[in-house]
Amino acid sequence: MSLEKVIDKKKNDLSKLIDKKKIPEHVAIIMDGNGRWATKKGLPRTFGHNKGVTVLKEIIKSSKKLGCKVLTVYAFSTENWSRPKKEVEFLINLFGEVLRNEIEEIHQESIKIKFIGDLTPFPDSLKTVLNRSEDLTKDNEDFALNVCVNYGGRQEIVKVAKKLAIKSISGEIKPNEVNEELFNSELLTQGIKDPELLIRTSGEKRISNFLLWQLAYSEIYISEVLWPDFNENEFLKAIIDYQSRNRRFGGIESLPNKSFKGSYCSS
Numbered sequence: 725m726s727l728e729k730v731i732d733k734k735k736n737d738l739s740k741l742i743d744k745k746k747i748p749e750h751v752a753i754i755m756d757g758n759g760r761w762a763t764k765k766g767l768p769r770t771f772g773h774n775k776g777v778t779v780l781k782e783i784i785k786s787s788k789k790l791g792c793k794v795l796t797v798y799a800f801s802t803e804n805w806s807r808p809k810k811e812v813e814f815l816i817n818l819f820g821e822v823l824r825n826e827i828e829e830i831h832q833e834s835i836k837i838k839f840i841g842d843l844t845p846f847p848d849s850l851k852t853v854l855n856r857s858e859d860l861t862k863d864n865e866d867f868a869l870n871v872c873v874n875y876g877g878r879q880e881i882v883k884v885a886k887k888l889a890i891k892s893i894s895g896e897i898k899p900n901e902v903n904e905e906l907f908n909s910e911l912l913t914q915g916i917k918d919p920e921l922l923i924r925t926s927g928e929k930r931i932s933n934f935l936l937w938q939l940a941y942s943e944i945y946i947s948e949v950l951w952p953d954f955n956e957n958e959f960l961k962a963i964i965d966y967q968s969r970n971r972r973f974g975g976i977e978s979l980p981n982k983s984f985k986g987s988y989c990s991s
C-alpha cells in the first residue's frame with residue numbers, strides 16, 4: 725500500500741505510524757499561504773497572519789511533544805519589505821504583540837527563543853521586546869524556537885564572507901584557514917545543528933532565500949495545505965513522510981541517523 729493510502733486509513737491516529745527512534749531533531753518551516761487563505765474567505769490578508777500565529781502555537785506544542793528539539797520558522801524575509809507598507813507594519817506590530825502575550829508561557833514551557841536575522845531596521849520598541857525575550861529564555865533547555873525575521877540566506881552568507889575577509893586582512897586568520905567549519909561558526913545559526921527536515925506549506929516549491937547554507941542536505945516536504953489550515957495532523961504527515969526517506973548523503977547506503985557535516989568532517 726502506498727504511504728498516502730496508509731496515512732489516509734490512519735488519519736485519526738497518525739501518531740501510531742511514527743517511529744519514535746527516527747524523530748528529526750531540527751525541523752525548519754516556511755509558513756506560507758496566510759494571504760491566500762484570507763483572500764479565499766473574502767477577508768483582508770491580515771486575518772491570515774493572525775490565524776497563522778494560532779497555528780504556530782499548535783505546531784510548537786506538537787513538535788515539542790513529539791520529541792523534536794529545535795524548530796526554526798520563517799516569519800519575515802528580507803524580500804518581504806517589498807509588500808504594501810500597511811501589511812509590513814501589521815506584521816511588525818504582530819511580532820511585538822504576540823511576544824508580549826506569549827513570552828511567559830514560552831518561558832514556562834522551558835523554550836529558548838532566538839531571533840535570526842538583521843534586527844537593525846525594526847523599531848526600537850520591537851528590538852527591546854525581542855532582546856528581552858531572548859534574554860529571559862536563554863537558559864531554557866527543553867526546546868529551542870528560532871524565529872527568522874528580516875532574514876535572507878544570501879545576505880547571511882555575504883556577511884560571513886565579509887567578516888572572514890576582514891579577519892584575514894587583520895591577520896587574525898590566514899586565508900587558507902577558511903573552511904566549512906570556520907564559515908559555519910560565523911553564521912547566525914552558529915551552534916545550531918542543521919535541519920533534517922524542511923516543511924513548506926501552501927504548495928510552493930521554492931526555498932525563497934531561507935537557510936541556503938543550512939538546508940544543504942535537509943529532506944524537503946511540501947504540504948499543499950495553506951499555513952492557517954496546517955495543524956498537528958498535517959505536521960505528523962510530514963514526519964511520517966520524512967521517516968520513509970532514504971538519506972544517503974551522496975553514498976549508496978541509507979544512513980538515517982547521520983547528519984550532514986560537510987567535507988571538513990568527512991574523514
Ligand code: IPE
Pocket residue numbers: 755756757758759760761799800801804815926
Ligand atoms: C506567509 O504567508 C507569511 C509571510 C510571508 C509573512 P504569505 O503572506 O506569504 O501568504 P501568501 O503566500 O501570499 O498566500
Ligand code: IPE
Pocket residue numbers: 754755756757798799800801803804928930932
Ligand atoms: C517566504 O514566503 C517568506 C516567509 C514565509 C516569511 P513568501 O511568500 O515571502 O515567498 P515567495 O514570495 O512566495 O517566494
Ligand code: MG
Pocket residue numbers: 756757758
Ligand atoms: Mg507567500
